[in-house]
Amino acid sequence: IEPDPQAGAAVKAADRAHVFHSWSAQGLIDPLAVAGAEGSYFWDYDGNRYLDFTSGLVYTNIGYQHPKVVAAVQEQAGKLATFAPAFAIDVRSEAARLIAERTPGDLDKIFFTNGGAEAVENAVRMARLHTGRTKVLSAYRSYHGATSTAINLTGDPRRWASDTASAGVVHFWAPFLYRSPFYATTEAEESARALQHLEDTIAFEGPQTVAAIILETVPGTAGIMTPPPGYLAGVREICDRYGIVFVLDEVMAGFGRTGKWFAADHFDVVPDLLTFAKGVNSGYVPLGGVAISAEIAATFDKRPYPGGLTYSGHPLACAAAVATLNVMADEKVVEHAAHIGEHVLGPGLRELAERHPCVGEVRGLGVFWALDLVRNKETREPLVPYNAAGEANAPMAAFAAAAKKNGLWPFVNMNRTHAVPACTVSEAEAKEGLAALDAALAVADEHTA
Numbered sequence: 001i002e003p004d005p006q007a008g009a010a011v012k013a014a015d016r017a018h019v020f021h022s023w024s025a026q027g028l029i030d031p032l033a034v035a036g037a038e039g040s041y042f043w044d045y046d047g048n049r050y051l052d053f054t055s056g057l058v059y060t061n062i063g064y065q066h067p068k069v070v071a072a073v074q075e076q077a078g079k080l081a082t083f084a085p086a087f088a089i090d091v092r093s094e095a096a097r098l099i100a101e102r103t104p105g106d107l108d109k110i111f112f113t114n115g116g117a118e119a120v121e122n123a124v125r126m127a128r129l130h131t132g133r134t135k136v137l138s139a140y141r142s143y144h145g146a147t148s149t150a151i152n153l154t155g156d157p158r159r160w161a162s163d164t165a166s167a168g169v170v171h172f173w174a175p176f177l178y179r180s181p182f183y184a185t186t187e188a189e190e191s192a193r194a195l196q197h198l199e200d201t202i203a204f205e206g207p208q209t210v211a212a213i214i215l216e217t218v219p220g221t222a223g224i225m226t227p228p229p230g231y232l233a234g235v236r237e238i239c240d241r242y243g244i245v246f247v248l249d250e251v252m253a254g255f256g257r258t259g260k261w262f263a264a265d266h267f268d269v270v271p272d273l274l275t276f277a278k279g280v281n282s283g284y285v286p287l288g289g290v291a292i293s294a295e296i297a298a299t300f301d302k303r304p305y306p307g308g309l310t311y312s313g314h315p316l317a318c319a320a321a322v323a324t325l326n327v328m329a330d331e332k333v334v335e336h337a338a339h340i341g342e343h344v345l346g347p348g349l350r351e352l353a354e355r356h357p358c359v360g361e362v363r364g365l366g367v368f369w370a371l372d373l374v375r376n377k378e379t380r381e382p383l384v385p386y387n388a389a390g391e392a393n394a395p396m397a398a399f400a401a402a403a404k405k406n407g408l409w410p411f412v413n414m415n416r417t418h419a420v421p422a423c424t425v426s427e428a429e430a431k432e433g434l435a436a437l438d439a440a441l442a443v444a445d446e447h448t449a
């Protein structure tokens with residue numbers, strides 16, 4: 001690829017003049033101008049190529065520019081580029097069938113949205129209408145999206161500025177042994193105490209007021225905390241006992257990320273509603289949705305469902321989903337993600353943790369890994385304070401800069417870096433990523449004490 005810094009400068013100038021970016025102080029950002037992407041890599045206009053250990057925003061599960069998915073979108077555009085949601089359209093029917101075939105249990109009806117936040121909004125609406133109750137319980141250390149209800153459910157600082165419409169949202173602590181909110185020392189203890197805490201929360205809120213509990217099956221942005229054995233089954237049992245709808249948010253964890261089609265498959269648990277987006281079509285065209293149990297779907301058999309979207313089940317998005325799901329099956333992408341986790345990323349990251357004083361814990365599965373960076377392994381003090389900015393965040397900024405200098409685009413959140421490449425990442429690419437992380441962690445080591 002021929003570098004073209006002038007073209008890059010023009011792209012950047014127009015961006016800075018007219019594009020208003022997410023989550024950012026507009027005057028303080030300096031977005032990289034990207035010229036192209038393929039597979040696990042993208043590149044800029046100056047001749048720099050990066051191994052993408054973020055999969056965009058953890059969504060390009062099949063990598064960039066998969067030729068079969070690109071062709072399917074092109075073909076669909078030529079055939080029927082768009083059509084309103086009230087009609088039966090072949091590619092929409094097929095996408096729904098393929099998704100329903102893969103979702104756990106009897107989650108066989110699919111309501112399509114444009115992304116994850118809308119999926120969460122609609123799951124909550126369904127749960128409230130189904131139960132006739134209003135409250136929704138969600139976890140601290142979670143992310144559920146940036147629309148009104150979804151941001152209020154979110155358990156991270158991005159909620160704070162939008163915490164104005166939280167009527168009915170109650171937060172609780174989910175298990176996280178490394179930083180246990182329950183002073184637990186074993187997984188069994190953490191699981192039992194977290195379940196007791198949830199029971200107590202429900203008791204004090206009034207079980208008859210709680211419509212739903214929503215959890216990320218494996219919390220993503222908040223730190224990839226795989227729940228301890230028994231926890232999700234315990235939540236399922238609590239929901240059944242009180243008639244509460246159990247929603248699993250698989251927007252990030254779904255579609256191969258954890259080395260199974262859905263993270264719920266690791267825990268033998270079937271929710272009543274499952275939200276998805278991202279990996280369903282690797283984001284080639286925006287798509288999300290809610291997979292609905294037979295019982296909740298039946299609520300709306302004779303009673304109209306009061307929700308909808310102009311682009312629900314958009315043909316281009318559905319064509320991308322059909323092609324993506326077929327590619328994932330044909331190329332055994334989910335099995336590959338499990339293999340990379342078990343044999344390359346897992347062992348490789350643990351080996352880095354042994355050598356680097358800044359790595360407090362390695363956790364994850366599939367192509368879904370977090371390194372919890374610390375100032376001190378004994379005290380587990382985070383490398384930077386919670387929600388640090390500016391000078392206080394300098395150690396993480398130095399880590400990220402070092403990774404980029406070594407050709408790796410890193411995922412950074414708080415005191416963590418996540419290794420979340422495409423599910424299609426090759427062994428050689430994963431090893432290249434580990435080597436770049438090794439160099440960047442050496443920079444973070446300088447900030448330990």
Ligand code: PLP
Pocket residue numbers: 057114115116117118120143144145146216220221249250251252253277278288
């Ligand atoms: N839920 C989870 C678990 C997510 O990780 C995200 C996005 O990162 C969302 C919901 C929101 O999805 P979207 O950004 O497509 O609205």
